[in-house]
Amino acid sequence: MTRNRRDPRAERAAIQVASVRGASGPARPRYDRTAKGTAKAAGGRPRRDPRSERAGQQVPGANRPRYDLSQIVHGERPVLAETRPRPAPEAASKILVVEDPAFLVAVVPDATGGRLSAHDRQVLGAARTLAGRDGGVVVVSIGPCESCGPAGADRHLALEDAGADPASRAARVTAALAALTPRHVLFPESRDGGDLARRVAVRMGAALFDNAEVVAAASLVRPARGRRVEQRAAPGLLASVAPDAVADYAGAPREARPLTVDLAPAAGPTSAILSAERIPADPATVPLGLAEFVISAGNGVHDLDTFRQLVGALHATPGASRVLCDAGLMPRHSQVGASGTVLAATCYVALGISGAPQHLQGVAGCEHVVAVNTDLHAAMIERAGLAIVKDAQEVMPALLRLLAQEAQRDAGDQM
Structure with a gap:
C-alpha cells in the first residue's frame, strides 16, 4: 500500500492570498496558515494557531487574564471539553487474609489511648519482616487498639485493661503469650514498652x-x-525495637481478626499494689519537647490573650514561632523549630505560621499537623494534614465559642 506523494509547491500555492505591496518594494506573497486555509491540504494536517487557542481558553469576567487549561481549542472551532477518558477510581485495597499461618509473631504495642503510635507501627513493620509470607502477626494490646489491620496485623487480641499497675499488665501479657505460643515477641523500646518487655522476660525466664x-x-x-x-x-x-529504626508496614491492609483466648493464671510473684492511676502532667508547664499536644502562634496572631485562652481550653502546651520570640511576645523556651525545640507531639496546631524551613524541621516528627493561615500556598498549609484557609484572629474566637457550647451541652446531659 502506497500513499500520495506530497507536492509542497501546490500546498503553498493553495494557501496563498492576495499580495500586499510594500512601502518601498515589490509586492510580497502572503499565506493563510490558519486551520481554515490549510484544512487537509494534500493530506497534511491543519496548522495550529496558538493565539486563537489561547483566546478560546480565556475565562471571561476576571480582573486579570485567567485561562482554563483543561479545554482544548483547535483553530477557530468552538471550545471543546477534554474528551480523553478519565481513569476509573481505584478500587478499594484488597484485604489480605492469612487463614492458617505457619507461626505467629506477637507485637505488644504501647497503644496509648487506644491508638497505635508511630513507634508501634514501626514495630509492626519489623514483625512483618520476621513473619514473611508464611507467618502471621498478632497484636496483643491492653485495652482496645485501632487501625491494627492497615498497620500489618493479621490477628488482634485485646486484653482487659488492668490499670496502671505494671506488674498486673505484665502478668496479663505473659498469660496471653503462653496461650498464643508465638515464635517471636516484639516490644517498642519506649518508656512503657521497655519496662513491660523486661518484666515479661523475667516472668517467662x-x-x-x-x-x-x-x-x-x-x-x-x-x-x-x-x-x-x-x-x-x-x-x-x-526483642524490643528502637524508635525510628524500622520502616512502617507499607503493604495492603491486613485482616486483624479478633481473637479470644482463655488466660491461665500467670506464674510469678503477685503485685502488692492495690490501685494505681496515671496522673497527667500540667500541659502548661510540661517541657515542649515532651508535650503531646502543642498549639503555636505565629506572626498572624495579634491577640495573644485569646490565644492563651484557646490553649487553656484545649489543655494544650503553648508554642510560638521565632518571630514572636524575637519580639519578646512569647518566652524563648516556647520557640518551635530547628533553632528552638524539635517536637515529637501527636498533634500540632499552627496558628498564623507560614512555615519557614527551620520551623518545618521542628515539626517534622509530629504525627498530625493542623494549619490555620490566609495564604493557600504557605509551606505550613502544604505540610498540614488538615488546613483552614482563614485568618487565625477569626478562627480562635470561633473555636472558643464551640468549646463553650460543648461544655454547656455536657453540663446539661449530666443534669
Missing part, C-alpha cells in the same frame, strides 16, 4: 534482645559500647 536497630529474618542488630561496635544475634523469643 527468657532472654531479651533489647534496642534492636536492624530487624531481618536471619538476624537482629543493636549498637553496643557507646555505638562503637554492633552486636548480632539470631531472632529469639523476646
Whole structure:
C-alpha cells in the first residue's frame, strides 16, 4: 500500500492570498496558515494557531487574564471539553487474609489511648519482616487498639485493661503469650514498652534482645559500647525495637481478626499494689519537647490573650514561632523549630505560621499537623494534614465559642 506523494509547491500555492505591496518594494506573497486555509491540504494536517487557542481558553469576567487549561481549542472551532477518558477510581485495597499461618509473631504495642503510635507501627513493620509470607502477626494490646489491620496485623487480641499497675499488665501479657505460643515477641523500646518487655522476660525466664536497630529474618542488630561496635544475634523469643529504626508496614491492609483466648493464671510473684492511676502532667508547664499536644502562634496572631485562652481550653502546651520570640511576645523556651525545640507531639496546631524551613524541621516528627493561615500556598498549609484557609484572629474566637457550647451541652446531659 502506497500513499500520495506530497507536492509542497501546490500546498503553498493553495494557501496563498492576495499580495500586499510594500512601502518601498515589490509586492510580497502572503499565506493563510490558519486551520481554515490549510484544512487537509494534500493530506497534511491543519496548522495550529496558538493565539486563537489561547483566546478560546480565556475565562471571561476576571480582573486579570485567567485561562482554563483543561479545554482544548483547535483553530477557530468552538471550545471543546477534554474528551480523553478519565481513569476509573481505584478500587478499594484488597484485604489480605492469612487463614492458617505457619507461626505467629506477637507485637505488644504501647497503644496509648487506644491508638497505635508511630513507634508501634514501626514495630509492626519489623514483625512483618520476621513473619514473611508464611507467618502471621498478632497484636496483643491492653485495652482496645485501632487501625491494627492497615498497620500489618493479621490477628488482634485485646486484653482487659488492668490499670496502671505494671506488674498486673505484665502478668496479663505473659498469660496471653503462653496461650498464643508465638515464635517471636516484639516490644517498642519506649518508656512503657521497655519496662513491660523486661518484666515479661523475667516472668517467662527468657532472654531479651533489647534496642534492636536492624530487624531481618536471619538476624537482629543493636549498637553496643557507646555505638562503637554492633552486636548480632539470631531472632529469639523476646526483642524490643528502637524508635525510628524500622520502616512502617507499607503493604495492603491486613485482616486483624479478633481473637479470644482463655488466660491461665500467670506464674510469678503477685503485685502488692492495690490501685494505681496515671496522673497527667500540667500541659502548661510540661517541657515542649515532651508535650503531646502543642498549639503555636505565629506572626498572624495579634491577640495573644485569646490565644492563651484557646490553649487553656484545649489543655494544650503553648508554642510560638521565632518571630514572636524575637519580639519578646512569647518566652524563648516556647520557640518551635530547628533553632528552638524539635517536637515529637501527636498533634500540632499552627496558628498564623507560614512555615519557614527551620520551623518545618521542628515539626517534622509530629504525627498530625493542623494549619490555620490566609495564604493557600504557605509551606505550613502544604505540610498540614488538615488546613483552614482563614485568618487565625477569626478562627480562635470561633473555636472558643464551640468549646463553650460543648461544655454547656455536657453540663446539661449530666443534669
